[in-house]
Structures are given as structure tokens and as C-alpha cells.
Amino acid sequence: MDIKVLGPGCPKCQQTEKIVKDTVAESEVEASVEKVTDIMEIAGYGVVVTPAVVVDGDVKCVGKVPTRDMVKSWIEK
Amino acid sequence: MSETATVTEQKAGIEQSTKVEQVNTQHSLIDWKTIWKPLSLIAGVFLIFFWLPIDNGRFTGAVLESLALAKWYAQEHVLLCLVPAFFIAGAISVFVSQAAVIKYLGAGANKILSYGVASVSGTILAVCSCTVLPLFAGIWKRGAGLGPAIAFLYSGPAINILAVVLTARILGPEIGLARAVGAVVFSVVIGLIMHMLFRKEEQAKAETALHMPEPEVERPLWQNGVYFTVMVGILVSATWSEPAEPGGLWHTIYNVKWLLTGFFAIVLGVLLVKWFHVRAYKVVLAAAVVLALAIVFPREPLVAFSVGVIALVVLITSTRGETERWFLSTWDFAKQIMPLLFAGVLVAGLLLGRPGSEGLIPSQWVSSLVGGNSLWANLFASVVGAFMYFATLTEVPILQGLLGAGMGKGPALALLLAGPALSLPNMLVIRSVLGTQKTITFVALVVVVATISGLIFGHYF
16 A cells, blocks of 8 residues: 655644554554655645645545544555 | 893784774764764854853843843733734634635636635635645646736735734734735736746646545635634724824724723624534633623733633633634644744844844944835845745744834835745745746746835835
8 A cells, every 4th residue: 555645844744644654553554655745746646735645546635634543544444 | 031021012012003903993982973963052052152242232232122022022912912813813724615715726717716816815725834835836737827826825925814913013004904915916916927928838737626625614604704703803902002192983992992802702702602512601601700800900901811812712622623623723823833933023132123222233234225215225125035034924023123223114015025925945945846937037026026016115104
């Protein structure tokens, strides 16, 4: 599973990255978490308000910090 | 006898040197990489204090000025002006649907409408630096195009609620108004010019739809309208200052300002119960406490006001759901902005002093560079503003210091119109999005427009 956290580096984006990484580490799902900071790449996903989370190419959450439960529901199918 | 002694000595010497070699090939216990940073910090602080010019009258005066300025902000602006503004900014980011605004900036949007929306939507969308640059890139690449993207990028930092309120309160209502109106009008002008210049380069838009943030709370527009009117009412009436000349409507309002504030607070309490599911008995209890304090300390309205703010926090944090989100986003703003503003006030006080007194920089320098309303003064202020980095809202205390030291009002507006939208680090990011040519054009346009509006403003005020 391939997870991307989109955000140019504001406090909320760092918070999102931490939540996603922690949740992935806790669950036994194999997933790579990557932080995308390049603005043009972020815009390439059609995301205009950060932070955003992309799971396997699907934009899951835009413009807010997700809760752990939300992240869990995306990675555990 | 003596020969053997020398041999042993030589042997010992050889053993010694091989030992030293062995030890030297091992890794050092000292890891300079982890040491040099804290070490240079300590050394730096040491050197500053070693040469601290404590006997210099100008320096000690400047330090006192800086503390006095911070005290003045703490007494006059934090409780009545900043705290309500944080609550309003927090409410905007939670209760106003961003998707509803971004819709007008998408690829299929009406062109004229998209300029209008882009120029004013900073009030709603740009309250956090997280949002400005991605939105800018998104609007350009995927949405309404270069013109609206530039309009949004330029006006955003100047018209968010905190910037408008603080500018008007500290630098005076004329500059506050001129800043907001100037930012909106010129954002459209600059956006249009950029669109004209680079019309041929506009490429076909990618067809992917923009991903919208889901609205956190759905609330009819009129309810949001009433709600924000009430909060702005509290802010305005609480910060109403005594007019210069006695008599007239403004003075009457000044005399009843606390009654007005109380009235708006009661309406806010009713709204909290009606729309936000706060328990009625809690609101009545809070109101009773605040009222009691207002009666017991009629000469110290700040007591009742502060307890009112604390009561509001208790009310909205003890009710589950959207009010909690309101509190969290308000707290985010406060946490993000207060330290920057505090540092900004201290530095501005140290360098420039309060109005009427001097800091480290002699007032003569300021007035010779940016005093009066000459073309040179306006241009200088615009260029400096464009390149210098102002952390959120710190442009206000810095300009207050500059104005006090003799800066003209025209150059002050020029700096405000060029400053917060641009800075050297910001230009580098814009360049990575737009490319060098467009970035240089944008910066040049901003400087020219800021200079001209400074000249006009300085001529009339």
C-alpha cells in the first residue's frame, strides 16, 4: 500500500504525517508513507487545500488533519 | 649498564608511539556534529552579553522602549482586540464552507466572477499560511487560470480578518481601510495585467476535478451571517476608542460601549443555545457571573470581559461537536500567531521605539529615507517591503514604529501593499511554480502599484 501525505510543511501537515505514520506502524498493514512537499505535485492531485492524504492514488481527505480512526479505516480493508 | 637503560627507554618510547597511533585510529569520543550547534549558541549568547552596551544610553533606552511597547500591546490590544479576532478567525475556518468558495475558482467558473471571488476570498481561505500557496498553484494549474490565481495570492495575506482588525486598530482606520480596499482592487488589476501579458501561454486545463474539503458543518448562510455580525459587533464595540472631540454620535457610542458589548454577548449566548446545542442553564450561569463582575467592578470592565472570554471557552469546550472544533481552530491561530507577534513587538520597540521616542535606529535615518511623500520614499518603501519577510501580522508593530519615527503615511501604505504578499523566500516558492519570467513581472507589478497607491494616499492624508 502506498500512502502519500500532501502538504508544504505547515504544522498541520506535520501533525497529519505523524498521525498517519503512527497508525500505520501500529496496524500490521504493510504500507509506505511518503511526504509530498512540492506544490506543483500537490496540485497535480487536484488538491488545493492541504493537508491531504492519498492512499493508492485515491484522495481520501483534504484540508484537515485526519483522526487515527479515519486513517485506520483507509488502510484496513 | 647505561646502554641497556637507553635501549629500554627507546623501547618504551616506541611502545608509547605505537599506542598513540592505535588510539588515534579509533573513533573520537567527541562528536562535533552534535556539539557545534549548541556550542556556537552558547558562545554567541556569551559574546552578546560580554559586549552588552549597558552603559550606552541609547541602548538601555531602546530596551525600555521595547518593554514599554510590549506592555502597551498587552494592556490595550490583546484582550479586547486580538482575542475576539482569534475567535472570529477560528469560527470562519470551521463554519464557512471552503468548498463553496473554491467552486468559483475552478476551471469551468465564470471568468469575471472568478476574479471577484479570488480577490476577496482571502478573508475566508487565507487565514493560514498552509492554504495560500497550494491554493495558488491549484487555481493556476487546474482552476480558473493565472489571473485569478495571482489575484488570490496578492490579496490573501492583506485581507484576512486578523490583519484588517489589527491594522485599523493600531495604525488608524484610514490606513486599515486603504490597505483592505487597495489589496482587493489591485489584486484584480495585477491579475488582469498578468493574464494579458501571458495570455498565449495559458495551456489547456487538465480535466481532473478539484478535490474539495468536505464541509465540517452545514449551516444556512443567514445563520452564519447573523453569527458573524454578532461576533464582529462584540469586537467593534469593545474596542471602540474615545473620539478626539466630545459630543456627536461617536462619543455617544463610546459612552455606552460596554452596554453594547453586553448586548451582543447576550445575543451570542442565545445563538449558542439555539444553534450550537450549548445547554441553556450553563449559558445563564455564565452570564450571571459576568454580569455580577460588571456590577461589582464597574470601573474595571476588563475583569468582566476576561471572565466572559473564559466562560465562553468553558461553554464551547464542554459541548461536544462543532463548538469543540471552533475552540481548536481558535487555539491553533492563537498558538501560531501570538509568539510571532510578541517577538515582532519586542524587536520593533528595540529598533524604533514607541511613537515619539527613539529606539536603536535614529529617527533621522527613517525620516530621511521614507519621510514625506516623495516618489523616492514610496518606491523605497515598496521595494523594501517586497523583499523583506514579515511573519504574520508583525508588519503592524514594525510600521507603527516607522510611522512614529517619521515615516510618511504614503510610504507606509506602499509598504503594507507590497510587504505581506511578497518576501524573498516567498518569491523563490512562487518562482518554482510560475517560472522566473512571470515571477519577475509579478514582483515588478506589485512594486509599481504599491508605489503609485502610496503616492496617491500620501497626497490626500
